[in-house]
Amino acid sequence: MGTGRELGLQLRGWIESGSLGLDRGQGLANRLIDALGAEESLKGPVRDLASQPLLRQLLQRRDEHSGMAIEALFSHLSRTYTPAVLAELHDLIEAATGISAPAVACQPSPVADQAPEPADQRPTASARRPIQAVFGAGLGRDLKGLGAGLALAASFSLVLAWAAGELDQAVFDSWRWSGGVVLALSLALVQALSLGPLRRLRSRGLLDERSCRDPRRAWCWISSPWIHGRHAEAMVNVLVLLVLLGPSPLSLADVVLRYGLTSLATTALAALLAGRLGVERRQWCGASGAIAALISLAAILSLLRWQVLGFRVGPEMIPAWVLLVVYGALQLGWQLPRSSPHDPSRPIERLWCSTWWWGTLLGLSWGLLTWGSDLAHAAFKARPGG
Secondary structure, three states, X not given: OOHHHHHHHHHHHHHHHOOOOOOOHHHHHHHHHHHHOOOHHHHHHHHXXXXXXXXXXXXXXXXXXXXXXXXXXXXXXXXXXXXXXXXHHHHHHHHHHOOOOOHHHOOOOOOOOOOOOOOOOOOOHHHHOOHHHHOOOOHHHHHHHOHHHHHHHHHHHHHHHHHHHHHHHHHXXXXXXXXXXXXXXXXXXXXXXXXXXXXXXXXXXXXXOOHHHOHHHOOHHHHHHHOOOOHHHHHHHHHHHHHHHOXXXXXXXXXXXXXXXXXXXXXXXXXXXHHHHOOOOOEEOOOHHHHHHHHHHHHHHHHHHOOOOEEEEOOEEEEHHHHXXXXXXXXXXXXXXXXXXXXXXXXXXXXXXXHHHHHHHHHHHHHHHHHHHHHHHHHHHHOOOO
């Protein structure tokens, strides 16, 4: 028996026994989430389903209009969820209501005389969509959905940079700490606190595909660059930041502002692509986007200028390309695997929806612009009278 059907039968038993009221969607959602237990992959879809007034109407009264109501409900859900998730929701509704839901509403019909593909090879809707559609129609609408979080995070970055400048003058200047060291130690402190006093904030402050478009949770755009979902990634990022920015002469205000805005840019691009490609179960957090931008910027300039650029650690110099390879390999190991057995996305889609990937692309782009600007400046100076 599948998870959806088992949950639907439980829901039907609660309704028939009178132990569950259907007046509030939140109460229904809480009961269903508790019944799911450790099945993390369906918690978001089930919570969304429980919030739909159409579902509560179906559970309260079953009449000749129920078939049309189910079709309307699945038409709405199919814009958000993959066929695998829709199949579970289909079984849940069918078991809970006792009404045979139309299967065509939740999954594509197989083509006649064609053998079904294995589940791990069956293309998702996003895989069939041409890449032009990612940047095509509806881009403005999707950007508008992210608008509240983007505006709040950008404004807060300016405020945080000002506060960092004041704190730098009051404390860290006298300690002779660089802005990069303070940033790295701040990330380490936040991660350590998230294991204890801030554990609840860590679970709620991570940005995912649902909270990134919810104006009521726009504050997650502020917290996400400072919290890491993986503790191992947090430790690696703190060490890499110490290597990259430890000897940097930049003030704390400049470091914090650049970190905040770069993290915001990479997160926005990753979240936008996840929504347009239909990739679910993604989280965007931590310093990976900003770190990737710094490493790739140094690596591309090293290549274009044909000179070794690197980062000094004590008496040793680590070339930028070495960090690019090592850090990239670690990130590929974290980004490419499925987040759960029910994740239908392809590895290339998961890569496009990561902040590390977009940080790498932004760093490469900035390096090319810097190199082109240097060439143009040199050509202008070489002109007669330049």
